[in-house]
Amino acid sequence: xxxxxxxxxxxxxxxxxxxxxxxxxxxxxxxxxxxxxxxxxxxxxxxxxxxxxxxxxxxxxxxxxxxxxxxxxxxxxxxxxxxxxxxxxxxxxxxxxxxxxxxxxxxxxxxxxxxxxxxxxxxxxxxxxxxxxxxxxxxxxxxxxxxxxxxxxxxxxxxxxxxxxxxxxxxxxxxxxxxxxxxxxxxxxxxxxxxxxxxxxxxxxxxxxxxxxxxxxxxxxxxxxxxxxxxxxxxxxxxxxxxxxxxxxxxxxxxxxxxx
Numbered sequence: 409x410x411x412x413x414x415x416x417x418x419x420x421x422x423x424x425x426x427x428x429x430x431x432x433x434x435x436x437x438x439x440x441x442x443x444x445x446x447x448x449x450x451x452x453x454x455x456x457x458x459x460x461x462x463x464x465x466x467x468x469x470x471x472x473x474x475x476x477x478x479x480x481x482x483x484x485x486x487x488x489x490x491x492x493x494x495x496x497x498x499x500x501x502x503x504x505x506x507x508x509x510x511x512x513x514x515x516x517x518x519x520x521x522x523x524x525x526x527x528x529x530x531x532x533x534x535x536x537x538x539x540x541x542x543x544x545x546x547x548x549x550x551x552x553x554x555x556x557x558x559x560x561x562x563x564x565x566x567x568x569x570x571x572x573x574x575x576x577x578x579x580x581x582x583x584x585x586x587x588x589x590x591x592x593x594x595x596x597x598x599x600x601x602x603x604x605x606x607x608x609x610x611x612x613x614x615x616x617x618x619x620x621x622x623x624x625x626x627x628x629x630x631x632x633x634x635x636x637x638x639x640x641x642x643x644x645x646x647x648x649x650x651x652x653x654x655x656x657x658x659x660x661x662x663x664x665x666x667x668x
Contacts, residue, residue, distance in 0.1 A: 426604065429639050436626060437484070442622075443462070445621055446486065447463055450537075452592075452593040452596075453594060454578075460490065497513070497536070497538050499539065501541070502542040502544070506538070517534050535578070536577045537578045539601065542581070543584070548587040550595075553576065554577045580598065585598035590608070
């Protein structure tokens with residue numbers, strides 16, 4: 409790579425490489441060397457009395473072929489210490505299908521658990537966390553979650569005296585982080601995802617080692633010209649795909665109007 413191209417990539421990265429990029433996101437959160445990063449983020453979202461203490465990574469290998477494949481998504485799946493399956497998706501752009509997309513991928517993961525001869529009781533809870541770099545809901549709440557419960561009583565079904573949260577879906581809207589309590593660890597992760605070098609995080613980085621580790625992974629990736637180029641290509645491919653989809657939708661609507 410010549411000096412001119414390297415300077416171009418460096419300047420590009422300074423302006424646009426964020427940890428919301430799919431490749432960068434996976435490098436940071438699906439990192440076997442620093443499993444504490446993912447664990448810390450999960451606990452910041454779930455806010456349970458008994459926090460997750462370990463995770464097993466599934467589908468963790470990066471495949472460079474996805475850079476040229478249209479419509480590809482990175483499946484980030486882990487199994488928690490509570491024996492739950494966890495799926496995290498970083499969605500940068502609103503494609504006007506978030507609700508159906510979420511339920512579809514949740515259902516695919518849930519139904520794919522059973523092999524021939526297995527019983528329904530073998531099914532584990534599937535938790536989906538959608539991190540959105542756009543506004544989906546019309547209020548100021550950055551984080552919300554959905555579970556299965558009785559519509560009238562708000563009771564959660566129980567099996568063997570345990571809460572049956574077979575459906576647990578979370579949305580984290582990064583653009584609303586300014587409305588969050590800055591003492592909330594989830595605020596710190598939202599701020600990091602949108603502005604990894606934010607001065608607002610200085611105190612939190614001292615308090616939360618996992619964010620310091622995440623910053624270290626980010627800095628190493630940004631300093632690598634090869635990794636910067638992969639990230640740039642992915643970003644361009646995703647932008648091109650979205651522009652193509654929008655153009656096709658516009659053409660279809662125009663044809664529909666003309667037929668009337």
